[in-house]
Amino acid sequence: MTSNFAKKGLRVLGGWMATALVFLSAIAFVWQSPVFAPTAAVAAPAGVLIAAADAGDQIKGAADDVEKGSKNIIRSAEDSVKRAANQNAAKVDRADDGSAVERKAKRDRDRIEQRASEDADRTERAAKKSMNAVERAVDNIKDAFSD
Template sequence: MRLNYFTKQLSTVKRWMATTLFCMLAIAFVWQGAFFSNTSAIAAPTATLIASADTGEQVKDKASEDAGRAKNFIQDTTDKVKQTAKNNASKVDQATDDNGSFVERKAKKDAARIQERADEDSARTQKAVDNTKNVVERTVDSIKDAFNK
């Protein structure tokens, strides 16, 4: 009986200690965040804008680089899909002993369709990448024009 009472009291103390520790940590994080905030942008917004006047060109260059990498990735993926389709059709061809069966013809037709769709999807995706890059460049130019006026 006495041990049960002691265990309940200990459990209550643990819960209060955990709650207190959690609250103190939350207050410390909020308080510390106030000291590390960047107030220079609030104090001198024009200096920040002047310092980043050539940022637009950097953004446009980065967008072009990213678009190039994305196009390379898309083309690599397309090539891998086409190669896999060819390999699968070849495996079916080998398994059917070149007798021109329905399964063999179906596998070749499916491989051709997969390759065609891979090319179409690749072209559509690359066009979307170009459109996105153009939107970024137009947005940067619009922002630069707005600040120059």
């Protein structure tokens, strides 16, 4: 039950991070887009392209920062799940000496730690995949403006 709870928490966290990143990227694109720029004041459209390239670099930098932060959050969640499993196993260990309950508690602890690591790795891969998709989108947009 604890493993499912941790999985759900990591899945929800990953979804929120991906949503926030897409939302922030959309805001940055709209903010920097030439749609809101006064075209009468633009002497040469090349400046807009340079601004778009700079915005793309800023978004990539922000995506890298989000990716690093998400890795820290994911690993922190993994560590807290492992710590809780160890604490539960230690409580059973202090209560019993070599009984079947103690052995089961240790097996459960090992299983929980293994699943926490697997969940963290899976969530980290999903976050990295989302970041790569954002970076590809930024590259595609920059390529479209540069042509």
